[in-house]
Amino acid sequence: xxxxxxxxxxxxxxxxxxxxxxxxxxxxxxxxxxxxxxxxxxxxxxxxxxxxxxxxxxxxxxxxxxxxxxxxxxxxxxxxxxxxxxxxxxxxxxxxxxxxxxxxxxxxxxxxxxxxxxxxxxxxxxxxxxxxxxxxxxxxxxxxxxxxxxxxxxxxxxxxxxxxxxxxxxxxxxxxxxxxxxxxxxxxxxxxxxxxxxxxxxxxxxxxxxxxxxxxxxxxxxxxxxxxxxxxxxxxxxxxxxxxxxxxxxxxxxxxxxxxxxxxxxxxxxxxxxxxxxxxxxxxxxxxxxxxxxxxxxxxxxxxxxxxxxxxxxxxxxxxxxxxxxxxxxxxxxxxxxxxxxxxxxxxxxxxxxxxxxxxxxxxxxxxxxxxxxxxxxxxxxxxxx
Amino acid sequence: xxxxxxxxxxxxxxxxxxxxxxxxxxxxxxxxxxxxxxxxxxxxxxxxxxxxxxxxxxxxxxxxxxxxxxxxxxxxxxxxxxxxxxxxxxxxxxxxxxxxxxxxxxxxxxxxxxxxxxxxxxxxxxxxxxxxxxxxxxxxxxxxxxxxxxxxxxxxxxxxxxxxxxxxxxxxxxxxxxxxxxxxxxxxxxxxxxxxxxxxxxxxxxxxxxxxxxxxxxxxxxxxxxxxxxxxxxxxxxxxxxxxxxxxxxxxxxxxxxxxxxxxxxxxxxxxxxxxxxxxxxxxxxxxxxxxxxxxxxxxxxxxxxxxxxxxxxxxxxxxxxxxxxxxxxxxxxxxxxxxxxxxxxxxxxxxxxxxxxxxxxxxxxxxxxxxxxxxxxxxxxxxxx
Numbered sequence: 001x002x003x004x005x006x007x008x009x010x011x012x013x014x015x016x017x018x019x020x021x022x023x024x025x026x027x028x029x030x031x032x033x034x035x036x037x038x039x040x041x042x043x044x045x046x047x048x049x050x051x052x053x054x055x056x057x058x059x060x061x062x063x064x065x066x067x068x069x070x071x072x073x074x075x076x077x078x079x080x081x082x083x084x085x086x087x088x089x090x091x092x093x094x095x096x097x098x099x100x101x102x103x104x105x106x107x108x109x110x111x112x113x114x115x116x117x118x119x120x121x122x123x124x125x126x127x128x129x130x131x132x133x134x135x136x137x138x139x140x141x142x143x144x145x146x147x148x149x150x151x152x153x154x155x156x157x158x159x160x161x162x163x164x165x166x167x168x169x170x171x172x173x174x175x176x177x178x179x180x181x182x183x184x185x186x187x188x189x190x191x192x193x194x195x196x197x198x199x200x201x202x203x204x205x206x207x208x209x210x211x212x213x214x215x216x217x218x219x220x221x222x223x224x225x226x227x228x229x230x231x232x233x234x235x236x237x238x239x240x241x242x243x244x245x246x247x248x249x250x251x252x253x254x255x256x257x258x259x260x261x262x263x264x265x266x267x268x269x270x271x272x273x274x275x276x277x278x279x280x281x282x283x284x285x286x287x288x289x290x291x292x293x294x295x296x297x298x299x300x301x302x303x304x305x306x307x308x309x310x311x312x313x314x315x316x317x318x319x320x321x322x323x324x325x326x327x328x329x330x331x332x333x334x335x336x337x338x339x340x341x342x343x344x345x346x347x348x349x350x351x352x353x354x355x356x357x358x359x360x361x362x363x364x365x366x367x368x369x370x371x372x373x374x375x376x377x378x379x380x381x382x383x384x385x386x
Numbered sequence: 387x388x389x390x391x392x393x394x395x396x397x398x399x400x401x402x403x404x405x406x407x408x409x410x411x412x413x414x415x416x417x418x419x420x421x422x423x424x425x426x427x428x429x430x431x432x433x434x435x436x437x438x439x440x441x442x443x444x445x446x447x448x449x450x451x452x453x454x455x456x457x458x459x460x461x462x463x464x465x466x467x468x469x470x471x472x473x474x475x476x477x478x479x480x481x482x483x484x485x486x487x488x489x490x491x492x493x494x495x496x497x498x499x500x501x502x503x504x505x506x507x508x509x510x511x512x513x514x515x516x517x518x519x520x521x522x523x524x525x526x527x528x529x530x531x532x533x534x535x536x537x538x539x540x541x542x543x544x545x546x547x548x549x550x551x552x553x554x555x556x557x558x559x560x561x562x563x564x565x566x567x568x569x570x571x572x573x574x575x576x577x578x579x580x581x582x583x584x585x586x587x588x589x590x591x592x593x594x595x596x597x598x599x600x601x602x603x604x605x606x607x608x609x610x611x612x613x614x615x616x617x618x619x620x621x622x623x624x625x626x627x628x629x630x631x632x633x634x635x636x637x638x639x640x641x642x643x644x645x646x647x648x649x650x651x652x653x654x655x656x657x658x659x660x661x662x663x664x665x666x667x668x669x670x671x672x673x674x675x676x677x678x679x680x681x682x683x684x685x686x687x688x689x690x691x692x693x694x695x696x697x698x699x700x701x702x703x704x705x706x707x708x709x710x711x712x713x714x715x716x717x718x719x720x721x722x723x724x725x726x727x728x729x730x731x732x733x734x735x736x737x738x739x740x741x742x743x744x745x746x747x748x749x750x751x752x753x754x755x756x757x758x759x760x761x762x763x764x765x766x767x768x769x770x771x772x
Contacts, residue, residue, distance in 0.1 A: 158674070161673075161674045161677050162673060162674075162677060244673070246666070247666045247669055247670040247673065248670045248673055248674055249670070250666050250667050250670050251666070251667050251668070251669065251670020251671040251672075251673065251674060252670065252671075252674070254667035254670075275666055275670075276665075276666055276667065277666070278666040279662075279666075280632070280633045280636050280637070280661055280662055280663070280664040280665075280666075280669060281636050281637050281640035281662065282637070283633055283637065283666060283669050284633040284634040284635070284636050284637020284638065284640075284661075285637040285638075286637075287547075287548060287630070287633065287634055287637065287673070288544075288547045288548075288634055288637060288638070291547050291548060
């Protein structure tokens with residue numbers, strides 16, 4: 001198959017293991033997911049040697065195959081899934097089908113590009129601090145991060161297990177719902193009735209991203225949702241996320257890096273160095289803060305947070321070559337994605353009417369995954385008729 | 387009131403705030419709990435200056451006062467609640483009423499001694515890594531650690547919030563149950579039917595402590611409990627507990643210690659120095675391990691773990707003056723208490739037939755607090771008739 005967008009690192013043809021709700025569907029999986037007999041590279045040229053050739057599929061890959069789907073490719077990822085741009089100095093950077101000079105976003109870069117370009121209707125990604133939602137926003141598609149802990153991570157390279165989740169990317173909201181039901185345990189679906197507009201989410205964003213969110217309000221009003229403005233200290237949440245995600249990422253990779261000295265992209269090496277230098281005191285305080293945040297961020301059972309998925313549409317690739325700009329980009333973006341990551345909450349990034357694309361983000365209470373996906377179906381049908 | 391055992395740091399007379407299930411009861415509170423208008427010293431001579439004179443009672447103190455009880459004293463604690471011996475170089479060490487040369491155990495040393503000596507029938511303690519269960523075991527009384535997160539910690543000096551709990555000490559199991567119900571939210575009480583005897587819990591213990599546990603088996607058999615031997619890697623669990631507890635303790639006290647340079651006991655200063663030196667990599671790995679352990683340690687819903695509360699009866703105070711012996715004591719003891727602490731599980735330390743006293747420990751599934759306390763009532767009535 002042609003892949004003019006550079007989404008794939010390896011083409012495959014793994015047939016379904018059974019017949020089910022995904023019969024006839026073709027999907028791709030981020031190269032962070034094990035596929036039996038194929039290397040898991042995690043975006044690094046020597047990682048596969050450390051990891052070994054997997055003898056089993058990742059749990060999520062196996063579940064989709066058992067539901068009738070066919071795996072056609074492994075997709076590029078930001079190195080070690082530790083980055084938001086999707087720029088990969090080792091294997092090349094997938095091209096954003098919607099923004100010629102723009103980054104694809106990451107870390108699930110190839111999965112988002114493959115779906116946005118129409119190569120596959122569905123792709124597996126992973127989301128720790130926004131890795132499904134960010135490329136979905138930049139590529140103008142849907143990205144789903146489930147409630148933390150609901151979908152098994154067996155056979156997925158970890159980044160920071162307190163926040164790691166298996167995510168999905170798709171264009172069609174009905175398909176996204178169908179695939180999510182294959183992966184999720186049975187859940188209640190109480191209707192979502194209240195919308196919490198996060199004021200600080202607008203403040204860190206460009207006018208375009210703000211507009212994407214504001215365009216949505218009439219839709220929610222027509223649904224009978226109560227709309228309320230709320231305040232969240234996104235900078236403080238982001239800082240806790242940064243510290244704990246870094247601590248766990250370094251905890252996972254320290255031995256391997258010190259032993260093998262693998263080639264590492266400048267950005268990833270820099271993040272790991274920062275993580276290595278964290279002191280036990282600041283980590284301790286972040287752990288305590290996270291304990292509080294996990295409680296405080298849980299919205300009331302019928303309410304969802306609304307904020308932009310990213311602070312802007314995809315920035316030009318060249319701009320992020322400067323490490324200062326890259327850091328600013330990282331901080332602003334993490335401010336928007338950290339609410340769901342820190343809260344363990346399910347979230348969907350969905351397209352807006354803005355062009356170039358910038359997504360909106362809906363974040364629900366823990367366990368409200370199916371209600372959220374149902375709401376997204378109604379929103380997307382509204383969008384198509386706008 | 388006379389206090390020949392040195393249990394009290396301050397005598398009080400705070401009358402009940404209302405009438406309720408604890409009418410007529412007198413209780414004491416560890417000097418880690420706020421009492422409005424009185425200093426909270428946390429076992430350190432200058433801590434009260436940092437903390438400020440509280441204007442409100444701790445939540446748990448207030449709840450007991452509202453249930454009809456009268457607060458008659460604040461009790462000694464191991465410095466900063468960070469130690470298991472109860473030896474306090476600043477304020478003096480309460481004497482164990484049951485073991486003339488033995489330590490009282492800690493950190494809730496004064497609370498255990500006050501109850502064991504009959505000064506009060508009930509006392510508040512706190513349990514992070516065993517601080518209620520250990521002195522209960524050494525003083526021959528009951529010590530209850532609730533499911534983590536069920537009893538509010540407002541107004542209690544924190545040590546490591548991922549593990550901190552409000553605990554209770556008493557001699558009478560019916561009173562313990564009654565007081566626990568005042569503090570706990572409504573809970574189901576499914577009967578506990580299976581007993582999981584932790585093999586490694588016996589292996590780290592003296593013959594006396596082993597016997598305390600083995601003496602119990604016929605009682606459980608008569609109750610119709612299925613008894614099963616299980617294996618837990620107590621050393622590994624303890625190591626994760628040590629790292630994360632230290633990280634959070636240092637996170638809490640770092641600023642104050644660096645600013646004020648308070649006088650600190652040698653043992654506490656040493657533990658904090660070790661915590662300060664922890665690297666982000668080892669903390670990261672411990673966080674990931676803890677995430678797994680929290681799931682894996684949860685027993686099936688009708689089963690409880692059985693192990694000794696402490697590896698021996700109270701060791702002589704003089705023996706623990708050597709820092710090597712003190713470290714060995716700490717490690718062995720934490721091996722037994724870390725199961726509940728790491729799992730967030732409720733636990734009760736209860737007396738056995740051994741003399742000098744050494745307690746047994748029952749650890750239930752999360753939320754099984756009342757079932758556990760009910761079982762303990764039956765066990766204690768069995769013990770009295772043995």
